Amino acid sequence: MNIGKILEYMMANTRTLKRVAYAVLALTVVIDFFIERHHHVFFWDDIPGFSAVYGFISCVLIVVISKALGHFWLERSEEYYND
Amino acid sequence: MIEWLHPSVFLIFGAFLIPFFRGRVQQIYVVLLPVLALVTVMLMSPGVHGAVKFLGFELIFGRADKLSLAFAYVFSIAALIGAIYAMHVKDVTQHIAAFVYAGSSLGVTFAGDLLTLFVFWELMAFASVWLIWARRVKASIEAGYRYLLVHAVGGVVLLAGIVILSVTTGSISFDKLQGHGVASYLILIGFMLNAAVPPLHAWLTDAYPEATVTGAVFLSAFTTKTAVYALIRGYPGTEILIWLGTIMALYGVVFAVLANDIRRLLGYHIISQVGYMVAAVGMGTALAINGAVAHAFTHILYKGLLFMGAGAVIQMTGRSKLSELGGIYRYMPVTFVLYMIGGFSISAFPLFSGFVSKSMEVSAAADLHLTWIWLLLSLASAGTFLHTGLKLPYFTFLGDDCGARPTEPPRNMLVAMGIAAFLCIFIGVYPDWLYNMLPEKAEYHAYTATHVVWALQILLFTGLGFFMLVKHLGGSPMISLDTDWFYRKGAALFMQFVYRVVVPIEDWFIQVYRSVFRGNLVMGIKGLWLDKHVIDGAVNAIAAVVVRWAGVLRQVQTGQLQQYALVMVGSLLILSLYSLF
Known part of the structure; x- marks a missing residue:
């Protein structure tokens, strides 16, 4: 089997790929309702799907905060240090 | 009969014989040296070897215990993988520099006293800078000098600490170093500089992207991780490190969003990952220390793999910026897949090596009920996947076609990547191999249902966020300011201040002086x-x-x-x- 061919096939079928991805996302949350929890440290350990929400919020927060820092403060032209 | 052999002997002395070989023989010799070093480490029995009296000091070259052996093991593996990756390089300087550098890191690892540690510590800086200079362009020459400048300053601080410690306590043995006042802090600063703890980190992201393709693979392995080793040895349970490490983990993530150069992005993620280790050293429990060692071990392998993948792209396309790359997965599919194994490992996906190591540190934070640390480290792991597992590969290999038509890199580079990728999966599937090497006694099971589901949810929903925001995440042809500003621009601004403010004030004094004395x-x-x-x-x-x-x-x-x-x-x-x- 050729890895390149498989990758190209996947890229040509992104719609199917997306559906599979959504199904997996849903599945990880659904499973969370049924697993046994032995370890209680934080209150959110008992909330099914907490880390899904937390992961999503983390991602958005990181992007928004970093982009804002870059835009208003840190970003310079590539020639900045050569001038 | 030789009862004990220092593995660095092969790497440091062996390196200087490389110029005497040519062609195929040289290539074989270059791979043979780290093999010999690795075998020496594997055969080494625990104990204190190679003690020498020198000017009234007791120098120890070979303290072999579980901690130093675990690090020495992974350093030798990294040297071997790096050597295979660099086998085709004809520039002998780079081979010598790489081996002296790797050998010195083993020297630090086995050092039982601070003087030996210091000498190998400095040798690492002086050897590794050649891997940056060897690219032989203006940007890398300049970055190399800045790298050397910063490490020279760090070395002086470290030496000052060692001297003060030696004078005040009369001992230079390298064990726990807390509680000796100024000396402790100076040595800690020296260690933190090499671990790239902000604000002492900018040397890393300034210099690593300017190194040669093969040099950066070596650089990514040794300097920061010997510093982690030194911190574990000298400063376990130093509480301030918990917060410094957590800030570090986030700092790297924030700057990685802004990075456009692919190796600079990976450099910021070294800082982020080492942040976990530093935080774990600060926690100091058995589980946390084991976590730091395990994470350093796996990190060296997957970070090397990521740098090898990025290096292959740079070598085959001649481009290093996200804004100039894209769509090359068709031409480098094997590189892409191997890179992704590194990406999944660093992101800590179940069945990959990051999952079995990083989760130990996060669990250690939970055991200590460090709520904020736990939340922030979890947030940083979302950021890790966001950049190293999604943004970088998406805009390099997928995304819009950039027009480049590269081929796969030379076979030896793929083989080196393949070995690293194999180890990443092997450790992920069979973590006990790694756990048996860890120094502390702490029961830990990575693969519990809650862990696996927790990791999958965080990572996959980060992925969802990425694809929702993907339009805003492409690289832009910009650079971002970091603390290297102070010695790159700040010095010039200081001179302006001198000319515009200090000189006029001096003039004014001269006027006053004249009128008083001559009036x-x-x-x-x-x-x-x-x-x-x-x-x-x-x-x-x-x-x-x-x-x-x-x-x-x-x-x-x-x-x-x-x-x-x-x-x-x-x-x-x-x-x-x-x-x-």
């Missing part, structure tokens, strides 16, 4: 004489002395300091050889 006629004549003969004379004399001594001192600094370092390194190496018999 009065009677006083004036005496004043003039006084001015000419006494004050000017004194000033001139002092100036002449200063100039002369500055000249002498400059000679001492440029000439003898290097000789001094060379003599010191040379004699220590000879001593280490002497200790073998």
Whole structure:
């Protein structure tokens, strides 16, 4: 089997790929309702799907905060240090 | 009969024989050296070896316990993988620099006293800078000098700490170093600089992207992780490290969003990942220390893999910026898949090596009920996947076609990546292999249902966020300011301040001086004489002395300091050889 061919096939079928991805996302949350929890440290350990929400919020927060820092403060032209 | 052999002997002394071989033989020799070092480490029995009396100090070249052996093991593997990756390189300087650098990191790992540690510590900096310079372009020459400057300053701080410690306690043994006042803090700062703890981190992201393709693979493995080793040895349970490490983990993530150069992005993620280890050292529990060692072990392998993948792209396309790359997965599919194995490993997906190591540190934070640390470290792991597992590969290999038509890199580079990728999966699937090497006794099971579901949810929903925001995440042709600004621009601004503010104030004083001394006629004549003969004379004399001594001192600094370092390194190496018999 050729890895390149498989990758190209996947890229040509992104719609199917997306559906599979959504199904997996849903599945990880659904499973969370049924697993046994032995370890209680934080209150959110008992909330099914907490880390899904937390992961999503983390991602958005990181992007928004970093982009804002870059835009208003840190970003310079590539020639900045050569001038 | 030789009872104990220092593995660095092969790497450091062996390296200088490389120029005597040519072609195929040289390539075989280059791979043979790290193999010999690895075998030596594998056969080494625990205990204290190679103790030498030197000028009243007891130097220990070979303290082999579980902690140093675990690090030495992964350093040798990294040297071997790096050597295979660099096998095709014809520039002998790079091979020598890489092996002296790797050998010195083993020297630090096995050092039982601070003097030996210091010498190998400095040798690492002086050897590794050649891997940056060897690219032979203006940007890398300049970055190399800045790298050397920062490490020289760090080295002086470390040495000052060691000297003070030696004078106040009379001991230079390298064990727990807390509680000795100034000396402890100076040594800690020296260690933190090499671990790239902000604000002492900018040397890393400034210099690594400017190194050669193969050099950066070595650089990514040794400097920061020897510093993690030194921190574990000297400062376990130092509480401030918990917060510094957590800030570090987030700092790297924030700057990685802004990075456009692919190796700079990976460099910021070294800082982020080492942040976890530093935080774990600060926690200091058995589980946390094991976590730091395990994470350092796996990190060296997957970060090497990521740098090898990025290096392959740079070598085959001649481009290193996200804004200039894209769509090359068709031409480099094997590189892409191997890179992704590194990406999944660093992101800590179940069945990959990051999952079985990083989760130990996060669990250690939970055991200590460190709520904020736990939340922030979890947030940073979302950021890790966001950049190293999604943004970088998406805009490099997928995304819009950039027009480049590369081929796969040379076979030896793919083989090196393949070995690293195999180890990433092997450790992920069979973590006990790694756990058996860890120094502390702590029960830990990575694969519990809650862990796996927790990791999958965080990561996959980060992925969802990525694809929702993907339009805003492409690289832009910009650079971002970091603390290297202070020695790149700040110095120039300081000179401006001198010219615009200090000089006018001085002028004003001269005016006042003139009117006071010369305004009065009677006083004036005496004043003039006084001015000419006494004050000017004194000033001139002092100036002449200063100039002369500055000249002498400059000679001492440029000439003898290097000789001094060379003599010191040379004699220590000879001593280490002497200790073998």
